[in-house]
Amino acid sequence: MQGMVVxxxxxxxxxxxxxxxxxxxxxxxxxPPPTRVAIANDSMTADAAYRLxxxxxxxxxxxxxxxxxxxxxxxxxxxxxxxxxPGSSLAEAFHFHRQAQSxxxxxxxxxxxxLDDGYAVRLRRAPxxxxxxxxxxxxxxxxxxxxxxxxxxxxxxxxxRKKGLEIAALGGRIHPHYGVFSPIRGExxxxxxxxxxxxxxxxxxxxxxxxxLAAVLARRGVSHIVAxxxxxxxxxxxxxxxxxxGLTDRVEVVQADLFPEGRAQLVVCNPPWVPARPSSPIxxxxxxxxxxMLRGFLNGLAAHLEPxxxxxxxxxxxxxxxxxxxxxxxxxxxxxxxxxVIGKIDVRPNHPxxxxxxxxxxxxxxxxxxxxxxLGVR
Numbered sequence: 001m002q003g004m005v006v007x008x009x010x011x012x013x014x015x016x017x018x019x020x021x022x023x024x025x026x027x028x029x030x031x032p033p034p035t036r037v038a039i040a041n042d043s044m045t046a047d048a049a050y051r052l053x054x055x056x057x058x059x060x061x062x063x064x065x066x067x068x069x070x071x072x073x074x075x076x077x078x079x080x081x082x083x084x085x086p087g088s089s090l091a092e093a094f095h096f097h098r099q100a101q102s103x104x105x106x107x108x109x110x111x112x113x114x115l116d117d118g119y120a121v122r123l124r125r126a127p128x129x130x131x132x133x134x135x136x137x138x139x140x141x142x143x144x145x146x147x148x149x150x151x152x153x154x155x156x157x158x159x160x161r162k163k164g165l166e167i168a169a170l171g172g173r174i175h176p177h178y179g180v181f182s183p184i185r186g187e188x189x190x191x192x193x194x195x196x197x198x199x200x201x202x203x204x205x206x207x208x209x210x211x212x213l214a215a216v217l218a219r220r221g222v223s224h225i226v227a228x229x230x231x232x233x234x235x236x237x238x239x240x241x242x243x244x245x246g247l248t249d250r251v252e253v254v255q256a257d258l259f260p261e262g263r264a265q266l267v268v269c270n271p272p273w274v275p276a277r278p279s280s281p282i283x284x285x286x287x288x289x290x291x292x293m294l295r296g297f298l299n300g301l302a303a304h305l306e307p308x309x310x311x312x313x314x315x316x317x318x319x320x321x322x323x324x325x326x327x328x329x330x331x332x333x334x335x336x337x338x339x340x341v342i343g344k345i346d347v348r349p350n351h352p353x354x355x356x357x358x359x360x361x362x363x364x365x366x367x368x369x370x371x372x373x374x375l376g377v378r
Contacts, residue, residue: 009024009025009026009144010024010025010033011023011024011025012024012025012033012034012037012145013037014037014038014039014060016039016060023114023142023143023144023145024141024142024143024144024145025144025145026115026137026144026145026146026150027109027146027147027150028136028137028150028178028179028280028281028282029105029109029147029150029280029281029282030279030280030281031105031106031109031147031280034056034057034058034110034112035056036056036057036058037057037058037059037060037112038052038057038058038059038060039059039060039062040059040060040061040062040063040111041061041062041063042063042064042067043063044059044063044071046071046074046075046078047078049071049074049075049111050074050075050078050079050107052110053075053107053108053110053111054107056110057110058110058111058112059110059111059112060112060113060114060145061111061112061113061123061148062123063123063124064123064124064125065113065121065123065124065125065126065127066125068111068113068123068148069148069152071111072108072111072148072149072152075107075108075111076104076108079103079104079107079108080104082100083100083360084096084097084099084100084360086360087360089323090321090322090323090361090363090364091322091323091324093360093361094276094322094323094324094361094364096360097360097361098276098279101279102279105149105279105280108147108149109147109149109150110147111147111148111149112145112146112147112148113145113146113147113148113151114143114144114145115133115140115143115144115145115146115151116143117140117141117142117143118130118140119133119134119137119140121151127155129151129154129155131158132154132155132157132158132178133151133154135154135157135158135161135177135178136154136157136158136178136179153178154178157176157177157178157179158178160175160176160182161175161176161177161178162175163175165182165183165184167183167186167189167212167215167216168186168190169186169189169190169192169193169216169219170212170215170216170219170245171219172215172244172245173244174210174211174212174215174241175210175237175240175241175244176210176237177210177233177234177236177237177240178233179231179233179281179282180209180210180231180233180234180237180285181209181210181285181286182210183209183210183212184351185349185351185370187347187348187349187350187370188270188314188347188370188372189212189213189216190347191314191345191347191370191371191372192213192216192217192268192312192314192372193216193219193220194345195312195345195372195374197220197221197222197266198265198266198308198309198310199222199265199266199306199309200220200221200222200223201222201223201224201265202222202223202224202225202226202264202265202266202306203217203222203224203225203226203264203265203266203267203268204225204226204227204228204259204260204264204266204267204268204304205217205225205226205227205228205268205269206228206258206259206267206268206269206297207228207229207258207269207270207271207293208227208228208229208234208238208253209229209234209237209238209270209285210234210237210238210241211227211237211238211239211241211242211251211253212241213227213268213270214227214238214242214247214251214253215241215242215245215247215251217266217268218245218247218250218251219247222250222266223250224250224252225250225251225252226251226252226254226260226262226264227251227252227253227254228253228254228255228256228258228259228260229253229255229256230255230256230257232255235253235255238253239253258293258296258297258300259300259303259304262304263303263304263305263306263309264304264305264306264309265305265306265308265309265310266309266310266311266312267301267304267305267309267310267311267312268311268312268314269297269311269312269313269314270314270315271288271291271293271294271297271313271314271315272284272285272286272287272288272293272294273286273288273315273316273318273319274286274287274288274318274319274322274324275287275288275289275290275291275294275319275324275325276288276289276324277289291325291333294313294315294333295333297311297313298313298333298334298336298337298339298375299336299337301337301339301375301377302337302338302339302377305376305377307377308376309376309377310342310374310375310376311339311374311375311376312372312373312374312375313371313372313373313375314370314371314372314373315330315370315371315373316349316368316369316370316371317368317369317370317371318364318365318368321363321364321365321367321368322361322364334375338377338378339375339376339377339378340375340376340377340378341373341374341375342374342375342376343374344371344372344373344374345371345372345374346369346370346371347369347370347371348368348369348370349365349368349369349370353365
């Protein structure tokens with residue numbers, strides 16, 4: 001059962017071998033602590049695990065680690081047997097798709113493992129996950145429970161952070177940190193690398209994330225870039241990437257809610273593209289409730305542009321094809337903010353989902369364009 005909160009994290013209790021046990025609950029995905037916990041091991045079948053998870057019982061694994069991974073895959077296959085309803089429109093299909101994703105994540109998040117102090121996982125054939133956990137969570141503070149699915153995500157993020165992602169426009173690699181949006185969709189980076197610069201003197205990169213766009217501007221010869229973000233993980237990630245790339249003399253990373261102080265000849269922003277509520281903190285780089293960041297950028301842009309300067313808005317039109325934000329609404333937001341469109345550069349995404357006809361949102365993804373809107377003050 002759920003108990004008190006210790007060190008800012010809820011305490012979960014369960015019965016094991018006739019004794020009451022407890023541990024803190026960790027969830028970077030914002031999942032609530034389980035209220036019922038059962039012990040599971042290698043003898044548990046996938047059908048039994050899936051039934052218990054669907055009913056809201058968390059399964060604390062005490063068997064072989066690799067068997068737990070196999071069980072999680074088997075549970076995922078069972079969850080995928082119930083695809084989302086098609087919906088009478090793309091907007092309705094999107095909402096059904098999100099509901100199905102949320103249900104799937106909830107069910108698969110019910111398979112738990114114990115992290116001992118220092119993030120050791122004391123299961124047979126368990127890999128050493130101490131560094132991956134430390135990168136995501138910080139220093140360990142006692143025993144904790146975490147979903148196996150989240151733990152595997154931490155391992156994947158650690159591998160991406162270690163090897164990095166080659167960015168053609170940089171002639172170098174970007175190393176994304178856990179919880180920081182990775183520039184795997186490189187088409188928007190290419191737009192920033194190709195659009196005509198209004199000036200080489202001073203630029204702002206709003207919501208810098210990994211720092212990739214600030215780095216591209218520096219590589220293009222912009223002499224001073226101020227890159228902002230609110231997220232401490234993003235700030236650390238951007239700073240480390242700029243050190244690796246040797247660009248700290250050109251790029252200053254500061255913590256700010258959108259804009260830094262002052263004005264610039266160029267202000268770049270790549271906000272979340274879909275106006276919907278994120279179901280977890282990890283999704284905040286993708287979903288922007290009521291287009292808050294987009295509107296905040298547009299409404300503050302004129303006050304931070306030098307005369308004759310440009311604001312570059314990087315935005316997919318996927319939301320338009322899904323019926324979530326019509327083009328007329330976007331254009332009205334430009335006008336309300338006192339902005340005019342100087343030009344627009346489009347590119348068609350080439351990610352795998354754009355050609356996956358089994359995707360319930362295929363029609364919208366196949367029509368999607370990513371655009372760099374060049375905005376000026378009216």
